[in-house]
Amino acid sequence: MKKEWFFDRYCGQQFVALLEDGKLAEFAAEKEKNGEIVGNIYKGRVMNVLAGMQAAFISCGLERNCYLSIEETYTDYSKYDGTMGGSGPQLPELKEGDEIIVQVTKPPRGNKGAKVTTHLSFVGKNLIFLPNTDFVGISRKITDPELRENLLFTADRMREREGEGFIVRTQAPFVTRKQLKTEAEYLKNLYRDMRDFAKGAAVGAVLYKDFDLPVRVMRDSMGDDVTAMYVGDDDLYERLLKLARLRGDISERKLIHYTGKRALMREYGISPLVFAAAQPTVPLDNGGYLVIDRTEAMTVVDVNTGSFVGDTRLEDTVFSVNLAAAREIARQVRLRNIGGIVVVDFIDMTEEAHREAVTAELTECLSKDKAKCHVLPMSELCLTQFTRKRVGCDVLSYLVKPCPHCRGNGDVPEDIFVITRIRSDILDCFANGYHAAVVELNEGILRRILGEGLLSGEVNTIWRDKRVYMIPHKTFQEAQYSVRGDNSGVLHLPDKAQILY
Template identity: 40%
Template sequence: MKRMIVHCGEQSTQMALLEDGRLVEFAVERAASVRLVGSFYKGRVVNVLPGMQAAFIDIGQKKNAFLYVDDCLHPHLEKQPKQKPPITSLLRVGQELIVQVMKEPFGGKGARVTTHYSLPGRHLVFMPQADYIGVSKKIERESERNRLKQLAEAIRANEEGIIIRTVAQGETVESLAQDMGTLRQQWKAVEQAALAVSAPALLHQDVSMAERMIRDAFTHNVDELVIDDRKQAELMKSYVCTFDAELVERVIVYQDREPIFRRFHIEGQLDKTFQRKTWLQSGGYLVWDQTEALTVVDVNTGKYTGTSDLEDTVFFTNMEAAEEIARLIRLRDIGGIIIVDFIDMDSDDHRKSVLEQLERTIRKDRTKCLVVGWTKLGLLEITRKKVREQVMSRLYTSCPTCDGTGKRVPELQQL
């Protein structure tokens, strides 16, 4: 059974996705914080950096946003790097322009913005200034891909771009056209708002975390959407009704006295998820370490000694670890470069099987991931799109004394 569980608290809203009772995705949005990704701003150029081919844009936040030349070029020029003009020919100090946030500010850096605008809907992503049609790679059947491309061509105007989402499989042209019409209206509202204000100003704010997850993940494969707040449940029913009325009856109000995350055994799973050492069912374990540059995962056999020879023990542990690593990367919402140090394997077939296991499991992740492959040192490289701080940073704060290192000076050195 697949369930989406929503806890509405005074300080935050938390959402969990369960598959047969196992936690596979978790998100949290604090009431005091504002999500920037997806939102549109009218910004003002405050500094142009020719040496970096980038510019700083004032969008009204504490830190100025960062705009790379690749993110403000016409899409047709991106594939021809030699034709990239200098940033000074595209932007000037004091210029006002519409930008969309593509990456949250974190680590002392401002948000990253773009002028390649996109508005996501239930069935498609609308790109108002890109002459392009794409179909989700998760739609594998060629006949369905071609059908959806034809529908996209039928509903778009010249110079408009469309990316068909996975949930659009089997949908009619009417459903796609309705989605497209709504997104066109949103873009028109952004343009009109930009004419009425001076920079810096917010033009359009993206939907809440709960609405976003429901829009993107609440499909007919999900059996229940359980919410512990009646008012929010009614709002979610109204929202779901705008794109799929058949799913409304699956929205359930949770009324028991026992906290909803305890009732569905989410609390205990969350506690284990964010430990530096996470145990595998076999007795092996993973060690997670993060730096500004990358995340490293070390695989160990631990308590597991196997039942036959060493190679089989190592292979079994690595196979189990590959599946768990893919799940926890998604659950922790880790972005950027990820390096996995699996236990050394002599067999090329075993190495291939572990790689395939990881690739197969990581396909379930809705965030863009790429399993790069094995390095010459036998490490496995993964990249995952990074748009915000990982979940752990939103749930915990670093110790002000040790800054999160968890170490102290030995007593002998203190004397």
């Protein structure tokens, strides 16, 4: 399989996309400042104890109180082979006002606060250090019995006290035992420094912050099977080049510095694929289609035959559409990063063998997802339920926001998504030979561009010898804009027009 990764940063955001055989498999975006909080460790205060639920609400300095549950862990131990010491994770005895160290496991969602755990994890390239969880485990992708035994023995020997543990990650076989011990000591030092800092820190302080998006992808998601990595930013390219050298299992030749005149994501056809990920309707290659609807409790997927009529009997036509839908649903939940409960309304099939085959296909495709999934048998109504572990924010939270005009019943594009599209159109203008670009846009969008300096990097570098004029309109919807190029030398613009910076 051809795997191509794309990295870029602009407008105060960082972007990562993965193409598998030309299809968009993953996409993520994150603010450069105060971005993803999952993995961060905070000093919190217990605000309310729910004894009957073995849970508590913790104030961590975030917008809403965080939810601490006995069931919540940052590391999913069920993904690894190993032995849990004692009786497994336990919630400490808490009372209101207690100060406590917690790690964010899931981001805020809707009107709910983040979820946190007291069972901390420090993630490295080859190891995960568990300072207060008695567990020694190993990745199931390491299959050689003798190698597994040796690595587990090494991990066990690196424990200094009872109650702590290690998990051996997939990349561990590619390094020496000395390198593993060095990484283990580094992770232990991170924990010690965090613990010492916590003693004098105020409630709400960030005690430890996980790496940013590009580094996490290099650390957690990228294997030696990568075909190429394209990087559209100079500084980011240098950072990732150093990381590739440190890893050792990814050739530097696979890291490609993109220096084209157009936006990286648009040049490689990724931008329209990302836009499509925000749409509820997903076409299938055979003419059928899916409709994906989000609700507060779950995500619902409806399968339709569309223009596909088949060649033989109805049962075979329906079976063919459902098989294609099962494959596409697995891709879509991964691409959109959909978590929680998903219910699929497949087209009715009468043959039990067909129902089992569709369920098996869905299960097989979901098994390739790094997020844990669990599929239940198809019901007599051809409804299939499955769960997918929530990992970070879903893609729609970056692309769209609740519509302010219909009280959240619909969605409109997020401001930053509109601004990145404007940036790409301006780059296209200059790539087409124009020296000036005139942008007509919503008044509020312009205020944000100017107030946050979202295009200042381009103005000071690649647009130094160009001119960008912004014309704000009160009557424009937030997503409404136009960009045109001009080489006339004399522009007739309204008084409200502004030159960018």
